[in-house]
Amino acid sequence: MKHRDGFFGGVRGSKNYHQCWLPEGPPKAVLLLVHGLAEHCGRYTNLIVHFVQRGYAVYGLDHVGHGKSDGARNYVECFNDFIEPLRTYIGMVRERQAGVPIFLVGHSLGGLIGATFLLDHQDSLQGAILSGPAVTIPDNISPAIIFVGRILSALIPRIGILGIDPRGVSRDPAVVAAYVDDPLVYKGKTTARLGAEMLKSMQHLRTEAHRIRLPMLILQGGADKLVDPAGARVLHDLIGSKDRTLIVYEGLYHEVYNEPEHKRVLGDVESWLGTRLP
Secondary structure, X not given: OEEEEEEEEOHHHOEEEEEEEEOOOOOOOEEEEEOOOXXXXXXXXXXXXXXXXXXXXXXXXXXXXXXXXXXXXXXXXXXXXXXXXXXXXXXXXXXHOOOOOEEEEEEOHHHHHHHHHHHHHHHHOOEEEXXXXXXXXXXXXXXXXXXXXXXXXXXXXXXXXXXOOHHHOOOXXXXXXXHHHOOOOOOOOEEHHHHHHHHHHHHXXXXXXXXXXXXXXXXXXXXXXXXXXXXXXXXXXXXXXXXXXXXXXXXXXXXXXHOXXXXXXXXXXXXXXXXXXX
């Protein structure tokens, strides 16, 4: 396995970190990682090892305000600050892997970013795989919190309002410990502006998801405590893709690639990809 990394220009003069893991020979396809909230693209070791060993190339970027990329932690001026670097990065990957099909792999916030990206840029991809997509408002966020969050977004946009309970990441204690100990994982609260921008994107996606027509696989942990598991079904039913598959893993937590059953999950992804390669 070959590894390469670097930086490219992002929004407002910032730099986004990116890295890739390559097989020894020409790749059969590219998996492009779009990671979740507060984390970074290097946390997908199970997926990376599984697919690089099987001839896939895996590329990923750290969003603005995440991982090794520039920017205030867990903060964006607007949701497009996630979309534009992703568009740029996919263009870079297409140049480096000319003619190789690209599948977007989005997790959690990355699922929301990925689905939003597809609304206007799906022609650049062969398909999409979204896991635990954060596309609906969780039940534990009340209308009062949403109202206050919107006010704070306008007045004090960088103030933290909600945090992530690491115990909801996985049922594997080793995964939770690694998450807590990872210096590139942000442990603070999500800023009011980012929260408000996520809500706007969720609402926009609900009205426009019918425009998505790419082949799509949606994976969801049935016992997910960090996003509403019902959101996966909502997204599945709203998109316009004729080729769409939803798999719900009963009892699994949020990071299905990092659960004790991850080999089964990765096998399902591999099977789905295998029937959709050109």
